[in-house]
Amino acid sequence: MSGLTASKKRFPTRLAALTLLYLLAAPVYVVRFFVQTVRILARFRAVRHGSVDCPHCRSENVLDMLATCRRCGVTEFGSRLHCSNCGQTNRGFACDACGALIRVL
Amino acid sequence: MNLLDVLFAANRRASYERALQHAHSRVAVDGEIEAYRRIARELTPTSGGFTFGTCGPDADPVQLADDTALASALVIGASGSGKTRFILGLLQNAIERSLLPGVAGVLGVDLELVDPKQETFDLLSQYLAAVWVVADATTRERIAASVRVIDWSRDAVTPFAPFDNSAGEVSNTYLAYLRTDVAIQAGEHSYSGALRQAFFMFACVLVERRFPPNYRFAMRFLEDETYCRRILGGVADGDVRAFFEEAKHSLPKQTRDALLRRIQSDMSFPEVRLSVGIPPTDLDRLLTRRATPIVLGNYGSSMTLPLAKGKERASYRLIDVLLSAPRRDPRRRGLLVIDESPMLLSEENELTAALMEGARTLRSAGMGVLFAAQDFANALPSQIVRTLMLNTRWWAIFQSREEAEWIYPHTVRPPSDRSDADRHREFVRTVQNLRRQHFYLYVKGHSALPLRAPDVDDPALRSAAELRAVFRREIASRSTIAARTAADLIAKWEAEVVDQASVPPAPLQTNARSPRGIDQLMKDLGLGK
Numbered sequence: 001m002s003g004l005t006a007s008k009k010r011f012p013t014r015l016a017a018l019t020l021l022y023l024l025a026a027p028v029y030v031v032r033f034f035v036q037t038v039r040i041l042a043r044f045r046a047v048r049h050g051s052v053d054c055p056h057c058r059s060e061n062v063l064d065m066l067a068t069c070r071r072c073g074v075t076e077f078g079s080r081l082h083c084s085n086c087g088q089t090n091r092g093f094a095c096d097a098c099g100a101l102i103r104v105l
Numbered sequence: 106m107n108l109l110d111v112l113f114a115a116n117r118r119a120s121y122e123r124a125l126q127h128a129h130s131r132v133a134v135d136g137e138i139e140a141y142r143r144i145a146r147e148l149t150p151t152s153g154g155f156t157f158g159t160c161g162p163d164a165d166p167v168q169l170a171d172d173t174a175l176a177s178a179l180v181i182g183a184s185g186s187g188k189t190r191f192i193l194g195l196l197q198n199a200i201e202r203s204l205l206p207g208v209a210g211v212l213g214v215d216l217e218l219v220d221p222k223q224e225t226f227d228l229l230s231q232y233l234a235a236v237w238v239v240a241d242a243t244t245r246e247r248i249a250a251s252v253r254v255i256d257w258s259r260d261a262v263t264p265f266a267p268f269d270n271s272a273g274e275v276s277n278t279y280l281a282y283l284r285t286d287v288a289i290q291a292g293e294h295s296y297s298g299a300l301r302q303a304f305f306m307f308a309c310v311l312v313e314r315r316f317p318p319n320y321r322f323a324m325r326f327l328e329d330e331t332y333c334r335r336i337l338g339g340v341a342d343g344d345v346r347a348f349f350e351e352a353k354h355s356l357p358k359q360t361r362d363a364l365l366r367r368i369q370s371d372m373s374f375p376e377v378r379l380s381v382g383i384p385p386t387d388l389d390r391l392l393t394r395r396a397t398p399i400v401l402g403n404y405g406s407s408m409t410l411p412l413a414k415g416k417e418r419a420s421y422r423l424i425d426v427l428l429s430a431p432r433r434d435p436r437r438r439g440l441l442v443i444d445e446s447p448m449l450l451s452e453e454n455e456l457t458a459a460l461m462e463g464a465r466t467l468r469s470a471g472m473g474v475l476f477a478a479q480d481f482a483n484a485l486p487s488q489i490v491r492t493l494m495l496n497t498r499w500w501a502i503f504q505s506r507e508e509a510e511w512i513y514p515h516t517v518r519p520p521s522d523r524s525d526a527d528r529h530r531e532f533v534r535t536v537q538n539l540r541r542q543h544f545y546l547y548v549k550g551h552s553a554l555p556l557r558a559p560d561v562d563d564p565a566l567r568s569a570a571e572l573r574a575v576f577r578r579e580i581a582s583r584s585t586i587a588a589r590t591a592a593d594l595i596a597k598w599e600a601e602v603v604d605q606a607s608v609p610p611a612p613l614q615t616n617a618r619s620p621r622g623i624d625q626l627m628k629d630l631g632l633g634k
Contacts, residue, residue: 036108037108040108040109040112041112044109044112044116047112047113047116047120048116048119050119050120050123062123062127063120064119064120064121064123064124064127065124065127065128066124066128067124077121077124077125077128078117078120078121078124079113079116079117079120079124081113082109082110082113084113084114084117087110089109089110089113105109
């Protein structure tokens with residue numbers, strides 16, 4: 001009984017400490033979130049544009065086509081980087097002309 | 106669900122439509138490639154022909170039949186787009202037919218290269234030297250005997266008699282008129298009406314007497330009245346005689362001085378003086394005037410002469426070629442290649458008129474004119490551009506903008522959802538950014554075909570300097586003479602004609618003109634007074 005009371009007594013202290021910890025870490029997470037969001041939005045411009053140039057051979061690669069998901073095997077008209085069936089997102093793909101990896105996201 | 110899922114979900118509709126459009130366009134591209142294959146099959150003859158390049162992903166070779174390949178044509182493209190190499194490939198093809206045994210072609214091809222830029226001439230001379238180096242003795246002799254080189258340097262020049270009408274293809278007066286017009290148009294000097302007339306009359310005297318242009322002769326002829334009368338004694342044209350006999354009235358002192366200044370200016374460059382100053386009679390003796398199937402003309406100034414001098418000489422040569430073309434054997438094909446042609450066509454003059462006429466009519470003489478340039482649409486007057494477009498059989502369009510508009514109506518356009526304006530814009534952009542060696546070939550009667558020009562390998566056997574030396578020594582030396590010999594001949598002629606009190610009679614001209622009336626006939630027969 002006394003142990004439970006002691007635990008109950010320590011709870012506010014632990015909560016306060018945890019809150020303080022989160023508050024201290026918050027700026028780091030907020031900054032990281034914004035940086036990642038900005039980066040993703042910037043990289044997503046290529047997806048919106050519909051094509052990307054290979055940095056190695058300069059040939060144009062379309063992103064929207066009749067693509068088959070390598071995870072679930074569903075074939076659909078859409079982006080080759082994302083499967084609407086299983087939600088799989090690929091950050092890059094092999095260039096159609098030279099086969100080198102092109103990182104998009 | 107993370108941010109990427111949200112973004113992809115938001116973009117799904119647009120993505121789907123683009124993917125569909127892409128699938129449709131791939132079907133269209135496949136249709137386009139099939140259409141190109143069909144055109145290439147239509148153009149390629151069953152045997153022989155000139156290789157123009159390869160087409161499509163499988164690099165199918167495309168050839169044109171001789172009649173089409175050697176017809177009048179335009180080759181247009183920006184600097185560095187592969188235009189010169191394409192022309193070189195075509196010329197090599199023609200040379201192989203003319204020189205090398207065992208190559209298809211019943212009759213060879215006559216080839217004339219007019220290069221005011223020197224680049225094509227230089228590359229072609231290296232190619233000929235490379236062929237000569239590996240050939241056997243008989244082929245070497247055939248190459249050397251078949252090629253005539255028109256070139257000038259400080260050491261050796263190709264002699265040329267601009268005022269010699271021994272071939273008699275036109276009247277003396279018309280030849281003098283053509284030479285005067287070309288000299289005036291090519292030069293950077295301004296000419297008044299009186300000076301132009303004086304120049305023309307002086308040219309008439311040179312043609313009638315079969316004299317070379319010479320400053321010392323001109324000075325004595327215009328300054329010394331007695332000498333002038335003696336020279337005019339051998340001039341048949343009464344009007345020309347009267348003009349100079351009445352010089353006090355017809356030729357004011359200022360005009361005479363201006364004429365002398367022009368002649369002095371023209372003759373002050375040793376390369377020019379030595380090449381045009383040799384008397385035509387000596388030329389008959391020095392060089393056998395045989396017809397060679399290949400004539401390579403270098404009219405580039407190489408930064409050693411004013412540009413106008415090269416232009417003037419190229420114009421003289423072109424006029425000679427055009428004048429003699431109607432008399433050639435039409436069964437033997439001929440090709441006149443004019444590189445950087447706007448340099449010679451930019452003004453409307455006698456040469457331009459003759460070339461336009463040639464583009465229209467030389468087909469009947471079995472000859473075609475290939476005009477090459479970086480830009481026709483902006484460099485030439487619209488009238489000339491239109492004439493060239495109408496009278497040429499095929500166009501090879503390398504990187505260019507305005508000329509892309511010319512071939513857009515002739516392109517293969519499979520059905521598409523996109524508007525014609527969009528496709529037009531994209532086509533112009535495509536032609537503007539064509540890779541090196543890639544071009545659109547439009548043969549009239551067919552759709553335009555995207556091609557890759559054949560590779561023209563550099564002769565790897567010897568260095569360029571060595572090949573140039575071989576070309577000069579073994580091939581060009583037959584049509585050039587040493588500068589010292591030329592200077593000696595000119596000095597000898599001046600001593601005989603200019604410095605002597607009595608003037609030798611005019612050499613006989615091979616073109617026998619019909620006598621003008623019974624008095625002239627009696628005089629010619631030595632029976633008249």
